[in-house]
Amino acid sequence: MTIDEHRRIAGWLREAAHAVAFTGAGISTESGIPDFRSPGGIWSKSKPVYFQEFLASAAARREYWRQKCVAHADFAAASPNEGHRVLARWEAASRLRGVITQNIDGLHQDAGSRNVLELHGTARKIQCLGCHRLFEPQPLVDQFLASGDVPDCPECGGLLKHATISFGQDLSPEVLAEAGRWARECDLMLALGSSLVVEPAASLPRLARAAGARLVIVNRDPTDQDDAADAVIHESIGKTLAEIDQCVTCP
Ligand code: ZN
Numbered sequence: 001m002t003i004d005e006h007r008r009i010a011g012w013l014r015e016a017a018h019a020v021a022f023t024g025a026g027i028s029t030e031s032g033i034p035d036f037r038s039p040g041g042i043w044s045k046s047k048p049v050y051f052q053e054f055l056a057s058a059a060a061r062r063e064y065w066r067q068k069c070v071a072h073a074d075f076a077a078a079s080p081n082e083g084h085r086v087l088a089r090w091e092a093a094s095r096l097r098g099v100i101t102q103n104i105d106g107l108h109q110d111a112g113s114r115n116v117l118e119l120h121g122t123a124r125k126i127q128c129l130g131c132h133r134l135f136e137p138q139p140l141v142d143q144f145l146a147s148g149d150v151p152d153c154p155e156c157g158g159l160l161k162h163a164t165i166s167f168g169q170d171l172s173p174e175v176l177a178e179a180g181r182w183a184r185e186c187d188l189m190l191a192l193g194s195s196l197v198v199e200p201a202a203s204l205p206r207l208a209r210a211a212g213a214r215l216v217i218v219n220r221d222p223t224d225q226d227d228a229a230d231a232v233i234h235e236s237i238g239k240t241l242a243e244i245d246q247c248v249t250c251p
Contacts, residue, residue, distance in 0.1 A: 003247075021090075021098075080108070133153065
């Protein structure tokens with residue numbers, strides 16, 4: 001990718017009044033978090049527990065917690081990379097409205113992003129399905145690992161689950177509506193590390209394009225929407241954003 005391409009995208013970012021980033025697993029794999037759906041990812045080794053199974057079966061809840069404790073260790077070991085940090089800096093400098101993410105790892109917030117819409121929830125909290133209270137995961141993970149017993153809500157005895165959207169579980173209508181609003185109101189969308197195949201990931205760039213926004217795609221592999229984008233870069237997100245950032249600050 002040429003420096004001219006980075007300069008061109010930096011120019012769009014400077015011009016934009018409502019730029020929005022949309023991020024998928026690709027930005028977090030650069031922090032060492034496995035892409036669950038990729039070969040070698042957790043879903044190639046374990047079958048995901050669907051939400052209905054979780055509700056219906058104690059054995060499914062135990063399997064869910066076993067898998068989540070593995071993922072918890074990956075998340076705890078990860079820290080944000082340059083891609084996360086550049087987005088946080090752009091938000092702080094009012095160049096970016098915020099980040100819509102498919103990721104559940106909390107690394108955008110760790111990097112300093114404040115306006116983050118988590119389409120698939122967050123693994124940084126445990127939530128009770130009965131009283132909806134939120135809990136810190138570590139003590140409950142420790143409790144499960146020590147006893148093998150799935151913990152119940154300490155307040156109401158209800159079922160405890162990570163505050164993520166499971167397979168078979170509906171996305172939050174509020175978060176989804178807000179993401180759609182950001183997409184329609186943006187004048188530049190940066191789609192980073194998502195193959196843009198699954199919904200709603202596939203729709204958000206289309207909404208933005210339909211409303212007249214420019215679309216920039218950065219992803220290791222080609223995506224379904226490369227043809228519709230104003231610029232496409234198949235390289236590391238951290239490296240690419242750092243280079244664009246240099247062009248933004250020193251045109
Ligand atoms: Zn409860």
